[in-house]
Amino acid sequence: MTSFPLLDEWLPANDVPERPQMILSTVTDGAPDARTVLLTEFDDAGLYFHTDSRSRKVAALTANPAVALTFLWPGFTRQLVVQGTAAVAPAAEQATAFERRSPYLKQLAWQNSPEFAQLPLDERVQRWAAFDVPAVAPETWIGFVVAPTRLTFWQSNPDAASRRDEYTLVDGAWVLSYLPG
Numbered sequence: 001m002t003s004f005p006l007l008d009e010w011l012p013a014n015d016v017p018e019r020p021q022m023i024l025s026t027v028t029d030g031a032p033d034a035r036t037v038l039l040t041e042f043d044d045a046g047l048y049f050h051t052d053s054r055s056r057k058v059a060a061l062t063a064n065p066a067v068a069l070t071f072l073w074p075g076f077t078r079q080l081v082v083q084g085t086a087a088v089a090p091a092a093e094q095a096t097a098f099e100r101r102s103p104y105l106k107q108l109a110w111q112n113s114p115e116f117a118q119l120p121l122d123e124r125v126q127r128w129a130a131f132d133v134p135a136v137a138p139e140t141w142i143g144f145v146v147a148p149t150r151l152t153f154w155q156s157n158p159d160a161a162s163r164r165d166e167y168t169l170v171d172g173a174w175v176l177s178y179l180p181g
Contacts, residue, residue: 002044004174006153006165010080011071014041017102023070024049026060033060038105039071040097046147047082048089050097052112053142061086067146076156083150089143098137107133109141154181 002008012020025034035057040048047069051057061067069082089097098106111131116124152166162181167174 002042004042004044004148004151004167006167007042007151010078010153011039011042014043020071022047022049023072024057025068025070026057027064027066028060029063033057039069040143046084046145048093048097048143048145050089050094050109050141050143052109053140054114058142061144069146078156079152079154081150081152081154082146082148083152084146084148086144086146089145093145094137094141094143097143098141103133106137107131110134110138113140152179157181 012018019038019040021036022039023034024037025032027033033056037049037051037057040050042048065086067084067086069080069084071078071080071082073079098109101109107128110133111128116127119127149169150166152164154162154164156162164179164181166177166179168177169175
């Protein structure tokens with residue numbers, strides 16, 4: 001359980017192996033960028049994701065830690081938008097998160113590099129099959145935690161106009177507003 005309104009109800013518990021996808025939006029030099037990442041876990045500190053430290057998203061987060069995370073449920077029945085500030089996750093959290101990852105995601109952390117991406121498909125398949133995944137994360141693997149400042153929950157309603165329940169952090173307390181859908 002977290003202190004964030006509705007997150008425990010809407011997001012799968014951290015011990016559920018299948019993790020939801022979310023769209024991470026950043027801004028660099030005034031230009032928006034978006035990409036899909038996995039929600040690793042969430043707690044009172046925020047929402048966590050992990051990636052390669054050499055990626056464009058890490059450069060964007062370093063330049064400007066203000067982000068938005070968007071979750072969209074199948075059939076466009078629900079949407080959650082989280083605005084907040086990203087920071088590097090504690091080392092202990094990063095180690096634990098890597099340990100809990102599936103074998104595929106561990107291998108992806110090791111082999112998902114610009115050099116690997118340049119290889120022809122047959123060579124990537126061969127190298128993937130032959131790779132022995134180490135038990136620890138590569139040095140280039142990094143985790144971030146997004147501390148929310150605004151959470152907007154939208155749910156469709158076939159019987160009435162939908163609305164958004166928006167929680168904004170003001171002076172350390174969550175303030176609820178109802179907005180048109």
